[in-house]
Structure formats: structure tokens, C-alpha cells
């Protein structure tokens with residue numbers, strides 16, 4: 001069966017926050033005609049495409065950040081797929097509903113399926129809110145979606161009892177209670193990168209050293225329960241051999257020289273990390289790569305091995321410089337441990353990035369200022385600062401969604417402010433975000449340290465682009481740029 005897959009098309013460039021829009025031309029110029037802020041393909045759809053193809057179906061993929069609604073609807077008229085799948089995040093849920101309606105107007109016989117981070121959280125509620133959709137998928141959808149498409153293609157009813165699937169049946173909605181979880185994620189085929197190509201995509205300037213670049217997902221889920229995060233609690237890791245096979249195929253087929261591993265915590269199992277590094281070294285794979293780690297899961301020996309195997313940057317979710325707030329958000333980390341981890345990573349010769357957020361419930365302006373002081377004390381190379389976004393499915397959403405400071409789903413784009421705690425004003429929250437960028441990036445000692453790291457003219461250009469974005473976020477940004 002033919003399947004059309006798309007993310008939600010945006011009315012305007014979605015990766016530029018409101019107040020940065022006037023600088024659009026300048027950013028284009030700095031980017032040499034390519035996006036200067038990070039733009040990644042919709043990997044969830046690319047994963048579905050490869051599983052569909054393996055099951056004998058064909059998939060046509062659109063990225064809503066690069067395609068207009070009329071291009072997607074034209075393809076629907078032209079290609080006449082049997083199923084149209086829409087992927088959505090919370091901020092574009094109303095856009096997803098509109099798109100489902102347009103699809104049904106043009107092709108009433110097409111089955112409309114919904115999926116993506118927002119659907120993972122709201123599950124069958126999505127079908128109540130979107131009368132034009134036929135099915136919703138939550139959790140790992142590679143196997144369930146292929147199974148449903150195969151049944152529809154063969155004229156069979158949707159197989160009953162599948163986890164992570166809700167389907168409309170007349171006036172009734174039959175819905176599984178649990179998200180689907182694929183146990184052996186090594187068995188999932190690599191994402192179908194050919195479906196969109198890599199050339200239109202690029203990470204943010206400070207997030208890579210070499211091009212071409214690709215992202216690799218080495219894990220699904222996370223065992224921790226931070227109150228602001230919605231993730232599957234069953235953590236599953238791909239084997240080092242499977243990671244190596246994807247790296248080798250990316251180098252062979254796309255000439256990739258840089259990879260960012262998108263695992264929530266690349267050192268969750270340090271034996272796996274070490275084995276992967278040993279494989280890269282034994283096979284003499286020359287690769288520049290980066291990843292994210294938790295502060296409580298790094299040690300000097302593993303970090304040395306990672307550096308030897310090509311790792312140049314590790315990102316940590318620091319979140320706050322206030323222990324009370326770390327405890328409240330169930331981060332399971334201490335400020336001391338975070339500082340120790342940053343020093344260990346620096347000691348191994350790997351650069352560090354820290355992610356911070358302001359605007360937790362009960363956070364005061366003074367606590368925010370303490371976070372900025374902690375940010376400057378840590379020897380970080382890059383920081384990223386956002387306002388807390390209380391996404392559906394998270395504990396903090398349940399806590400704040402009835403409060404006056406809660407602004408609703410549309411603001412959940414990580415540039416706008418989606419929630420203001422009653423312990424500070426919105427102006428104070430904006431001040432903290434902009435001031436954090438300014439105070440971190442515009443320090444003479446910091447500039448000197450980064451200048452010493454420059455290896456080539458290419459590095460200089462990349463840094464210039466990165467700092468142009470940081471400057472705009474610090475001086476003109478409205479919610480803190482997600483990807484400075």
C-alpha cells in the first residue's frame with residue numbers, strides 16, 4: 001500500500017522565534033543560503049518509512065518545515081495513497097487537526113493516522129479532539145503502524161489488542177491502554193534517510209565540527225523520572241555492533257564525517273559505550289561525534305576512551321543552579337556532582353555544553369540569578385537556555401496546567417514562554433533567559449578560551465555564525481533561543 005507521511009507544515013519558518021523574524025535575512029546571509037539554526041529531518045517518519053518498505057509498502061515523506069501545505073495536498077491528489085500519516089508536537093496540534101480535515105476533504109477514502117510526541121502523551125484523546133483522523137499511534141510505532149497498514153492494504157480489519165493503537169470504529173473508539181514498546185531495538189531498520197536526503201539539513205553552528213552530518217538514535221526511553229520530561233520509562237539500548245553498522249553505512253552511503261548521538265544518556269551503560277569506542281578504534285573509523293550524558297554516569301577512564309574514539313563534545317542537562325529546584329524536579333543530581341562531571345569531561349579534553357531552564361513552579365527571581373552564577377562558575381563551552389515548557393504527559397503539566405501562568409499548547413515551541421510561575425513576573429523570566437545568554441557568552445575570559453580552541457578558518461566561520469545567533473537570542477530573543 002502507498003503511504004504519505006508528513007509532519008505539520010508551518011505558516012512561517014518554525015525554527016525562528018517571533019522576535020528573531022526581522023533578522024531572518026541576516027541569518028540567511030550568515031548561513032550562506034542554508035539554515036543557520038539547527039534543522040534535522042523528521043526521524044520518526046524516516047523510521048516509519050523504512051519499516052513500511054521492509055513490509056512491502058511504499059512511503060512518500062514530507063517535512064512540514066520545508067514543504068507547504070499545498071505541496072503536501074498536491075502530492076495527495078497526485079499519488080492517491082491509501083493512508084496519510086501526520087506527525088505532530090504539542091505546539092502544532094491544532095495545525096495537525098486542520099491538515100487532517102483538509103486531507104479528508106480532498107480524499108475522503110484515505111485513512112488518516114496520527115503520531116508523534118504529542119500523541120504519545122495524549123493517546124486516544126487525540127481521536128476525540130480530531131474527528132477527521134481514523135487512528136492514533138503512541139509509543140514505538142514501527143511495528144504497529146506497519147501491521148495496521150498491512151491489514152488495511154489486504155482489506156482485513158485492524159488487528160485487535162495491539163499496544164499503542166487507537167482506532168475509530170463508527171461512533172466508538174477502540175484504544176489500547178499502554179504505549180507500544182519495542183524490546184529489541186536492534187531489530188528496527190535504520191531510518192530511511194534517502195526519503196528526504198541530508199543536504200537540506202544541518203545542525204546549529206556550534207553543534208558540529210565537520211560536515212556532512214547525521215544524527216543517530218542509539219537508545220529509546222530513560223529510567224529517570226524528571227518532572228518536566230515525557231519519556232518511556234523502559235530504557236532500551238542498541239548494541240555497539242548495531243551502532244557501528246549504522247556509522248559505517250552513513251560514511252559509505254552519505255560520506256558522513258560527523259555524528260550526533262541522540263540517546264538521552266549515551267553513558268547509561270558505560271560498558272556499551274566503552275565497547276562501541278573500542279570498535280571504532282579497532283576498525284580505525286575516523287569520526288567526529290558528540291552525545292548527551294548525565295552527570296552521574298561519567299568516569300575518567302570511559303571519557304578518555306570516548307575522546308580517543310573521536311568524541312569532541314558532551315552535553316549535560318544541568319537545568320538549575322539551585323539544589324532545591326533540582327530536588328523538586330526529581331533530577332536525582334547534586335550541584336557538586338554536576339560540577340565534578342564538567343571537570344572530568346574537561347579533563348578528558350572533551351568540550352561541554354550545558355542546558356538550563358528557568359521558570360520552574362515556585363522558582364524565584366533570586367534563585368534564577370543563582371542559576372546564572374552557577375552557569376558561569378562551571379567550565380562549560382556552550383550553554384542553551386530556555387523557559388520551562390510544561391508538555392502534556394509530564395508531571396509538571398499536571399501540576400501547572402490549571403494555573404493562571406499556563407499559556408496553552410500553541411506556546412510550547414520552546415521559544416515562546418509557555419508558563420510563568422506565580423513566584424516571578426514574565427518580565428523577570430525573560431530577563432533571566434536573555435541575561436544568562438549575555439552573561440555567559442559575552443565574557444572576555446570565555447572569548448579567549450574559545451579563540452584558543454580554533455583549529456581552522458572553517459571553525460572561525462562556524463563560531464561567528466553561532467555567536468551571531470547567541471547575540472540575537474541575548475539581545476533580541478523573546479524566550480531564549482533553543483539552539484544557540
Ligand code: B12
Nearest residue numbers: 040042043044085086087089090115116117137140141413
Ligand atoms: C530531532 C528533534 C527535532 C528536529 C526534528 C524534528 C522532527 N520533525 O522530527 C528539529 C530540530 C527540527 C526539532 C524541532 C522542534 N522540536 Co524537536 N526534537 C527532536 C528530538 C531530539 C528527537 C526526535 C526524534 O527524531 N526522535 C526519534 C523518533 C524515532 O521518535 P519520534 O519522533 O517520537 O517518532 C516515533 C513515534 O513518536 C511515532 N511517530 C512519530 N510520528 C508519527 C507519525 C505517525 C503517522 C505515526 C503512526 C507514528 C509516528 O513513530 C516513531 C517511531 O517509533 C526530540 C526529543 C526526543 N528524544 O524524541 C525533540 C522533540 C520532539 N522536539 C520537541 C519540540 C518542542 C520541538 C519544536 C517545537 C521546538 C522548536 N521550536 O524548535 C520544533 C518543532 C518542529 C516540528 N514542526 O516538528 C519536543 C516535543 C514535545 C511536545 N510534546 O511537543 C521534543 C520531544 C523534545 C522535548 N521534550 O522538549 N526537533
Ligand code: SF4
Nearest residue numbers: 222224225226229264
Ligand atoms: S530529562 Fe533526561 S534524565 Fe530526566 S527523564 Fe528526561 S531523558 Fe531522563
